[in-house]
Amino acid sequence: MKNIVIIGATSAIAIACARQWGAQGARFCLLARNEERLQQVAADLTARGAQLAAYQRLDIDQLDAHAAVLAQCMAELGSIDIALVAPGTLPDQEACQKDAAVAVREFNTNAVSVIALLTPLANMLEAQGHGVLAVISSVAGDRGRPSNYLYGSAKAALSAFLEGLRARLFKAGVHVMTIKPGFVATPMTAGLPFPGPLVATVDRVAQDVIKATARKTNVLYTPWFWWGIMSVIRNVPQFLFKRASL
Amino acid sequence: MPALLSWGRYPNFPQEQHSLAWRDTAESRWRSVRAEHGTTLAFGNGRSYGDSCLAASGHVVQTLALDRIIAADWENGVLRSEPGITLEQILQVAIPRGWMLPVTPGTKYATLGGAIANDVHGKNHHVRGTFGRHVRYFALARSDGTITECSPALNQELYAATIGGLGLTGLILWGEIQLMPILSSTIDVTSIRFANVDEFFTLSEALDAKHEYSVAWIDCQSRGPALGRGIFMLGDHAVDGSLEIARRRKRTMPLTPPVSLVNALTMRVFNEVYYRRQRKQTEHARVDYDSYFYPLDSLLEWNRIYGRPGFQQYQCVVPATAAQEATRAILEAISTSGSGSFLAVLKRCGNIKSPGLLSFPLEGTSLALDFPQRDEQNKHLFKTLDAIVHEAGGRLYPAKDAHMSGADFRAAYPQWQQLESLRDPAMLSRFWERIIGS
Numbered sequence: 001m002k003n004i005v006i007i008g009a010t011s012a013i014a015i016a017c018a019r020q021w022g023a024q025g026a027r028f029c030l031l032a033r034n035e036e037r038l039q040q041v042a043a044d045l046t047a048r049g050a051q052l053a054a055y056q057r058l059d060i061d062q063l064d065a066h067a068a069v070l071a072q073c074m075a076e077l078g079s080i081d082i083a084l085v086a087p088g089t090l091p092d093q094e095a096c097q098k099d100a101a102v103a104v105r106e107f108n109t110n111a112v113s114v115i116a117l118l119t120p121l122a123n124m125l126e127a128q129g130h131g132v133l134a135v136i137s138s139v140a141g142d143r144g145r146p147s148n149y150l151y152g153s154a155k156a157a158l159s160a161f162l163e164g165l166r167a168r169l170f171k172a173g174v175h176v177m178t179i180k181p182g183f184v185a186t187p188m189t190a191g192l193p194f195p196g197p198l199v200a201t202v203d204r205v206a207q208d209v210i211k212a213t214a215r216k217t218n219v220l221y222t223p224w225f226w227w228g229i230m231s232v233i234r235n236v237p238q239f240l241f242k243r244a245s246l
Numbered sequence: 247m248p249a250l251l252s253w254g255r256y257p258n259f260p261q262e263q264h265s266l267a268w269r270d271t272a273e274s275r276w277r278s279v280r281a282e283h284g285t286t287l288a289f290g291n292g293r294s295y296g297d298s299c300l301a302a303s304g305h306v307v308q309t310l311a312l313d314r315i316i317a318a319d320w321e322n323g324v325l326r327s328e329p330g331i332t333l334e335q336i337l338q339v340a341i342p343r344g345w346m347l348p349v350t351p352g353t354k355y356a357t358l359g360g361a362i363a364n365d366v367h368g369k370n371h372h373v374r375g376t377f378g379r380h381v382r383y384f385a386l387a388r389s390d391g392t393i394t395e396c397s398p399a400l401n402q403e404l405y406a407a408t409i410g411g412l413g414l415t416g417l418i419l420w421g422e423i424q425l426m427p428i429l430s431s432t433i434d435v436t437s438i439r440f441a442n443v444d445e446f447f448t449l450s451e452a453l454d455a456k457h458e459y460s461v462a463w464i465d466c467q468s469r470g471p472a473l474g475r476g477i478f479m480l481g482d483h484a485v486d487g488s489l490e491i492a493r494r495r496k497r498t499m500p501l502t503p504p505v506s507l508v509n510a511l512t513m514r515v516f517n518e519v520y521y522r523r524q525r526k527q528t529e530h531a532r533v534d535y536d537s538y539f540y541p542l543d544s545l546l547e548w549n550r551i552y553g554r555p556g557f558q559q560y561q562c563v564v565p566a567t568a569a570q571e572a573t574r575a576i577l578e579a580i581s582t583s584g585s586g587s588f589l590a591v592l593k594r595c596g597n598i599k600s601p602g603l604l605s606f607p608l609e610g611t612s613l614a615l616d617f618p619q620r621d622e623q624n625k626h627l628f629k630t631l632d633a634i635v636h637e638a639g640g641r642l643y644p645a646k647d648a649h650m651s652g653a654d655f656r657a658a659y660p661q662w663q664q665l666e667s668l669r670d671p672a673m674l675s676r677f678w679e680r681i682i683g684s
Contacts, residue, residue: 012311023338037268040314047318047325048339187267187311 001051002026003077005070007058007117008087010037012186013136015044016206017084022050029073030055032087052077060087060113067120074124082213083121085114085135090189096150103150110154115161122165126172132213133169134177135162139221141180142230145246166218175216181205182226250306253549254295255502255556256619257648259676261289261300263308269328269419273387276307276417276672280389285674288413290357291332294364295559296648298412298677307417309359315339316420323425324382329359329418341535342489345425348380352591354540359418364645365410365602369459369481369539372596374426376605378409379598384421389672393419398601407668410602412644414678416670430487433459433538436480437529439521443474443577443592447570447611450478450594458482459538461593465517466577466586466615474577476592477524481538492536498546506553506618508587516588542589552618557587558648560631561614563595564640569611572638576613576631583627587616603661606643614646624649644677655681 004021006014009030018028022045030045032038035057042053054076058069074080091106118135125131140148141155159178166176183194184205200223208222221227236244249260264279264286266272279286282305289299289306300306309330316326323345325336333347334354340346351366360366365378374380383397386408394416396405408415436457440446446462454460459481468475542548549557564572573592580586590613597609617624628649635642641658642650656662666682 036270040269040316043316044314047315187265190265 002081003029003079005029005031005073005077005080005083005121007031007060007083007085008136009041009055010034011086011088012202013181013184013205013209014084014086015041016202017209018045018050019048020206020210021082022048022053025049025051027052027077028054029076031058031069031073033057033059060117061109063113063116066117070117070120070124079128080125080131082132082134083125084209085118085121085133087114088136091148091150093148093150106150107154110151111157114158118161118165122169122174122176125174126169129173132175132177132216133165134179134209134213136179136181137162139180139182139226139230142234143236143241143246147246177212177217178219179209179212180219180221180226180230182221182223182229250289250292250308251556252296252299252648253293254558254619254646254648255549255552255554256558257297257300257676258556259297259300259304261304261306263289263306265308265311266330267311269312272307272312272417272419273393276387277389279305279307280672285672287673287675288329288359288363288417290330290360291355293351293353293356293360295646296644296677297680298364298644298647298675299360300676302674302676302679309357313357320345323427324422325425326383326420326422327358328420329357329362331358332356333358333361337535338491340425341428341431341491344427344429344489346428346431346483346535348374348424348426349377350539351377352540353543354536355543358421358423359413362409362418362421363411363413365600365605366645367595367607369461369593371598371607372454372460372594373458373598375596375598376410376600376602376607377423378600378602378605380424380426381409381601382422382424384408385419386415387417387419389416389670404668406601406603407665410600410605411665411668412604412675412678414665414669414673414675416673428483428489430484431489431492431535432484432487432532433481433535434484435531435533435538437524437531438478438480439476439524439527440478441475442468442472443574444570446474446476446478446592447573453478453480454594454596461591463520464577464590464592464613465521466580466590467514467517467584469578469581473574473581474592475521476590477521484532487532490534492534494536494544496544496546499548499550502550503553506555506557507551508557508616508618510584513586513588520588552616555619557616557618558624558628559614559616559646560628561612561643561646562631562635562640563606563608563610563612563643564635564638565608565610567610568638568640569594572634572640573611573613575634579627579630579634580615583623585617585620585623585627587618590615604644604659604665606641606645608640610640612643614643647677650681652681652683 010032038055045053096103138155140152162178212220283303287301312328312330457480462478464476595607
């Protein structure tokens with residue numbers, strides 16, 4: 001029976017993971033911005049076998065609320081075996097180019113707020129001396145592409161932050177995992193012109209995340225073939241990369 | 247997002263999907279799709295075969311993400327859920343707790359909403375009736391902004407119209423069903439080989455009442471004295487054993503071949519082997535529920551074996567008084583035509599009445615058979631079959647249909663006018679447009 005905190009608990013990937021953990025009788029503390037939806041997710045997880053599905057409203061952009069909410073989670077669960085951090089938006093790249101305020105807001109939500117949250121969370125896990133911190137970044141952070149470089153740069157910041165955090169917490173017995181999903185069919189990505197054969201279902205991604213959490217993978221590309229795709233893309237030289245329309 | 251087709255991949259009218267993700271936004275999203283495209287239709291997991299799940303406008307509201315369980319009472323086996331939950335997901339939570347779907351169709355990939363809208367039935371129709379009989383409540387959103395809770399005692403008119411109502415009465419926001427207690431997730435099966443269709447009727451008459459499940463596979467190519475030979479399969483939930491979710495290895499049909507892989511030759515070989523595989527007249531076995539109820543689900547996307555043209559399923563039910571003769575006539579017409587497939591299923595339906603207005607089953611015998619899509623050949627054969635069914639006072643199953651005439655439908659389902667008067671103006675399927683208009 002695992003104690004699991006999920007931040008961004010109403011996201012499709014988070015829900016799919018939670019259902020699989022829930023079927024094994026996990027205890028949850030669920031955090032997200034929309035309380036009504038949190039309640040719906042909690043009821044669903046309870047019916048599917050979760051021993052506990054506590055939830056609290058958390059707006060990740062309200063940085064000063066983080067510490068108190070996380071402390072309450074810890075109090076609720078006693079200890080934290082897994083913390084899955086999955087909040088995020090998919091910014092409109094064009095809007096970000098036209099309006100600096102939009103760009104900054106989106107960067108804040110996807111990078112700054114997450115980094116802020118990870119700070120007290122990491123300290124809690126470090127003090128506890130065990131646990132897995134699984135954070136959803138993206139393959140988009142591996143390279144800045146013209147079609148979504150605001151999102152990509154936020155995820156790049158997050159990935160680099162996680163790499164450093166992993167090395168720091170390793171010494172304390174806490175594992176930090178960076179999750180880099182490729183194209184996933186979720187409500188967040190509905191309507192995007194994804195190339196069909198590369199699109200994964202959330203269940204597929206969730207299965208990978210759960211396995212990797214147990215195995216303590218460092219960086220998870222999911223589905224696996226994204227590791228190959230990104231190793232190629234990462235090595236495309238600049239003079240070619242800037243000419244490609246990606 | 248890829249465009250959606252129905253299970254038979256015929257008729258080929260790809261649907262653009264607009265996903266509904268949460269209860270608090272489902273209605274407004276539905277209304278905005280309607281405002282933009284005139285009419286729409288709720289689409290679950292696309293297991294209807296013909297055009298009853300296709301929106302006339304080509305724009306469906308997809309409910310698969312609306313799959314949250316709202317409440318589960320495991321003391322009494324009552325489950326309330328959003329409509330996009332699949333039967334597979336329900337089984338995954340229910341079976342370990344000693345509960346089973348009281349009625350299940352031949353695929354676990356149908357959704358709760360789809361099961362209600364098509365009032366599906368299964369191998370135990372003779373003892374439990376249709377799925378609709380086990381629906382305690384549901385909430386129906388209408389495009390006039392109302393949400394109506396329906397039950398056998400509450401808003402009965404909409405309750406009856408929605409069960410088997412082909413999604414036309416509005417958007418189901420949640421449904422509550424009564425599950426059936428089981429002691430084990432395994433099924434004790436008795437298979438009896440029969441030499442012709444008359445033997446099937448004798449066996450079914452003698453044995454159905456004593457068993458929870460009963461269905462027969464038929465060799466649709468057999469002729470003469472062997473016409474309608476097959477294997478009769480009886481099943482009952484084992485009373486000892488464990489409650490386990492089946493975990494079978496699944497394969498996926500990797501591509502859609504340009505032509506059907508089901509043809510006269512492959513079908514002949516399959517049918518012969520399948521019939522001969524059973525050595526003894528009667529065999530007993532214990533199998534897990536998954537391979538018993540859902541043998542086809544182990545090959546994901548099996549519908550693609552019929553190739554790019556797709557296929558049609560012909561499912562009819564004929565009233566008991568005329569059943570034996572009509573079934574024989576139908577099988578004769580099919581074996582003479584040389585068409586058909588290895589998925590031919592014969593089942594005696596019981597006399598338990600469904601609450602649904604347009605429910606398909608009748609007391610009598612139901613036959614279901616897949617046909618690779620060949621325009622001229624199917625048209626010709628279906629015309630012959632339709633005449634036999636009509637003559638015998640039977641009818642076809644809208645959930646499977648892509649061909650029946652408006653006149654046949656309206657004669658076989660005289661309650662259609664009641665459904666039409668209760669239909670939500672926001673909802674219109676290609677099926678409904680076809681059979682009301684022609």
